[in-house]
Amino acid sequence: MQLVLEKRAERSALIAVASPLIAIVLTLVTMSILFAILGKNPIAALNVYFVEPLTDPYTLGEIVVKATPLIMIAIGLAFCYLANVWNIGAEGQFIMGAVCGSYLAVVTNGTGAGPWVLPAMLVMGAAGGALWALIPAICKVRFGANEILTSLMLVYVADLIMDYLVRGPWRDPKGMNFPTTASFDPVATVPTLMDGSRVHAGTIVALLVVIAATVMLGRTIKGFEIRVVGAAPRAARFAGFSSNKLVLFTFAVSGGLAGLAGIIEVAGPVGVLQPGISPGYGFTAIIVAFLGRLNPVGIMIAGLFLALTFIGGEGAQISMKIPLDLTKVFQGILLFYVLACDSLILYRIRLIAGQGKAAPKTA
């Protein structure tokens, strides 16, 4: 038996819509097997993971809280990936956004500064993320350095910068030596939207980002340019689109959005700058971007779904003693299936019996 790909005459529209759903179903089946291997009842585990969080108003709110940064970061990444630019350092841009925005919160702490603080923090957060993202972008445009590796290396550097600040100059003097800044003042805090829930105004920002990105990618020349450069670089050159400028642009947009997500996260649900502000949002957002088919509305749905896995994973850890790492396994498997199903949009799979030998194994 041999597995052979046949190119379809045209993209399959049906599979384009169905592929994320097929991927999710396949992931759930795989997860059930994993649960069984771990000696847990698969039905009960899937229930804790994917159903229980949806039945309680508080955890529903938590899903929205977790989805907010994921959606913002993933939309920025979609700009990059559509243009065939590979920013995988969103985690670092998220952290640098949080750091730059927090600077204002730290220096104005306890000074009774006015309500200008929060808007200024958001601007600085977005700027910080964008500038951090421009480092790999400039290295690529000016010197041809591979942006995948440089953007990822800068994640570690960003993490260490934050670590230095909260253990050194920015540490809360009354914080009993814990590596954290003082709690942000109310004027430096993103307000919550309702009592009894941590859902905050940042979610509205995320929705605005979804709308703006939908318009930009679907209805403007810039959006068209991004698609052309990504899908047909040769045609883009004939059209006079500069791929270098687009690298800078898409990195700045994705870094800015990741930075904005970062400062909203620390000024909102977290309330201080401290290590561990992100449970890997920047990396999970890569999955969100692909699961959402690099489409803003799709990303919103995918972001909520991935947020559900974070919350469900925490629930499963507490009630069923299922290790938290299983959430990452779930996310990795999901991305594999999404990519595999996407391949069916362009190709038809044929199994052919015959001379094809099974893959030989040599050292």
Next chain:
Amino acid sequence: MGLIEAIFLSVIAASTPLLLAAAGELVVERSGVLNLGVEGMMIMGAACGFAGAWLTGSTLIGALCGIAAGAALSSVFALLTLGLAVNQVAAGLALTILGVGLSGLIGAGFVGEKINPAPHLYLPVLTGLPVVGKILFGQDGFVYFSVALVAAIWWFLYRTRSGLILRATGDSHTSAHALGYSVLRIRLLAVLFGGGCAGLAGAFLPLSYTPFFIPGMTAGRGWIALALVVFSSWMPGRLVAGAYLFGAVSILQLHAQAFGLGIPSQLMTALPYLATVIVLVIISRARGGGGSVAPASLGTVFVPDR
């Protein structure tokens, strides 16, 4: 044992995992495949390698478990990128995310356990030599293997017919296909080999570098190994130089921290990562901005027409 000797020994120990992982990835990339999942395969190798060694008490079995784990994970990557023509960058990222999660799951039960580190192999007369004796002839098996591996890869790539075919596949898969070679089979073998090397590199960490397992202990070494392949211009000889240079940077920053020069420890810890960025920039710039020395088909999807 003098300080200088201690530094040399630790540099070699820090360089070995980079060299092992990068050597495997070099072969993969020479065949035209970009597998960004090195970090995931390494950490899986670390978890499974430690598990194997702890359960059996044998470093060798641990190392074999690491190789098997890396190769197994890379077979998933091969199925996707070769079998289903999936984008290699995205599949590599998925592999890393999956590997980090799975290793945490497997390794959770072993955190806090200790094993006996890999024995150092002493040679009767040579190890007793002054100055260089212990540095050159007092290492463990991993170190010797890593150097032998790179030599073997060099010989394979440049002195054998199969190596020539592999390089041709990486430079032009359409030509290789037209000549009747099975591009996908060659790449499958290369990817499995690279996975095994990454797994072994990961296994080195808990089996020799530190005699215990901690989640995430690869700490970006897989990514640095990827950068080293670029640094080496896809040539095995330069890979050795690069790996030892990076090993030296990561060790010297530790010693500088111990001296306490008033530099924040975080800056020193960031040095290997910053060095990677700077080296990538310098290397890319020296080549005039193009990846002209990279295998021409690197990272592109190949679907054979029948």
